[in-house]
Amino acid sequence: MNTPIVFPLRSRFSWRAAASALTVSAGLIGSAHAAPAASAVVVPVVTVQAGTTALGFELDGQIQAQRQATVAAQIGGTVQALLVKAGDAVRAGQALAHIDGRSASADLSRGDAAVAQAQAQLDNARLNAERTRELRAKGFVSQAAQDMADTQLKAAQAGLREAEAARSQAALARGFTTVTAPFDGLVQTTLLEAGDLAGPGRPVLTLYAPGALRAVVQVPASRAAAAQTATRLQVQAPDGGWVAPVRHTALPTTDPVAQTVEWRLDLPALSGAAPGQSVRVRFEGGPVAANAGAAALSVPASAVLRRGELTAVYVVQGSQFVLRAVRSGASRGGAVELLAGVKPGERVAQDAVRAGLAGAVPAAAAQ
Template identity: 60%
Template sequence: MSSRTPLLATAVAALIAGVLPVGAAWAQAAPGAVPTAVLAAAPDRAGFVLTGELQALRQSTVAAQTAGNVLELAVKAGDRVRAGQVLARIDERSAAAGLAAADAGVAQAEAMLANARAQAERTRELKRQGFVSQAALDAAETQLRAAQAGQDQARAGRSQAALARSFAAVTAPFDAVVLATHVEAGDLAAPGRALVTLYAPGRLRAVAQVPSTRSSLARAASTVEVQLPDGRWVAPVSRTELPSADPVAQTVEWRLDLAPEAAAAFAPGQSVQVRFAGAAAAAAGAVVRPVLPAAAVLQRGELSAVYVVQDGRFVLRPVRLGAVQGDAGIEVLAGLKAGERYATDAVKAGLAGAQPAN
């Protein structure tokens, strides 16, 4: 029992001093040598990393084009639909009544046209026989043309009424996946009200908002990569920088199209990392900063620190960190210089009795 007392006292003292995390103190078994490394810049990673999101290359919000109660919502989020498949049905009674009125209008116009045509033919015959004047013939032909125009107008009105009735069945414009539904059965639809949002699967792009101050560096980057939600870094098949900046955020939107095979397993809205790097970015003025592995950093709330080798022992030193550079590590902005030696495992370096291995 007495042999364990010094070890326990050491762990408690370290916790009080704020040097060790709780788990590390109790997990210590014996002092040992901790591997170290020399801090070096990463010129091949010169550049910066931004957080972006995935967006669908083809996405559509299908809206109602007629008013009425939603009788049926035939899909739910996550469903796959085919082009022309019914998504929702809207009460069509009002549209059906309008179509019936339009049919009656067409029948009336056709009857009036037939009567005007017969009247014009009789007037022409009477004019040849000299029983009516030219003015009477002109009036009959004018009535005929008016009746023909009335028929065209009635038929156009019927086409419009038929189109309005067809809006009662809302269909998918292309093969897609349902991203979201915006109504339920019984809700009142109105022209312009969103019903369903769809996107074409497998065609995604990463979108990042690049600060205007870094736009020139992004253009000069020889390598642009996207870290997918599963951790893979992939190169986009094309990249587009929008020609205008956001006047409030002062950022420029970059759109990076992904290969279908790379994006097939993901959905719009997922977060990604976008890395602009390479020698070209460094030549354009990108700051090349030292990079630390994540395991070398000790986090205590908002404080970040690193165990630095001084006079053959570890000394805890606060550091200010920058952007995450993917697998390469985290940028060091202040507190540690290139060429200094540090512990590669901050937890082990914090144990009582830990010594640098080299």
């Protein structure tokens, strides 16, 4: 027998409340679907315009240690222990790693045995030569027999020298089982770990002396003459200030692929500077001043995005932004000179940070 289900009177109000809740939820869902259109990030744009060139130019560079080395293994074997880690300070001659030396020890033992054997052969040849000489003096043997004995003695002497050289080489190889620091410095990075297989010439770690740093910049070949005759060089320090290098050197060769000339600028002591940091290098004065008033492309400094070695702007293409790498020049009065990457009349985002957000659209496209 089926029992009818009886709802209390107040249940109809619950159904009405539920229906109202569903209606409200549907409205919220509809507004949620419409939200993305309202969440678009509208970014103002500026037009790349021609201006006047600054009396100089700037390039991106990188800090390097003046004294650095890649310490490599000189024998093959398993790395038994890596005694340092990145950031550790080490002294010249300090042990950095131990390599399995059982093979080197066996070679040394083999060398000792070879030296002992060669010494015994030499002793025997010397006694034979002395007896032959005495017999020759009494006329019991011929001159040919004495000559043969003397030749065997010389061969035994040469064999001993060869065995001793091989033993010295084995002893030297056994000394290579301990990798040591060539100078005082800091460990920049380790390239092997305990248990890895080392081999002759395989890097173990990199080491640098922190006291002397330099800025390295690649100067385009088209600006090499202007850089050579610049009257003032400056490097931007990590704190934002500009410092003059102690000395500078331009390598005499040009990179055949990049068509750049490497400049090395030795820096004074800088607080917070470390190898690998990106810096700006400024070349001022010289014949570059003759270009003053010539057409140059520039954009506001806020339009330029700098991330490590990347310098780029967001260019308007249709209704969206496209990131494009550029080469920047000098910065003057809140504007940055663009040497390559854009053309006059192109539009770029005025705020490069906002243009990189999801949903960012140019101001004109949002209208």
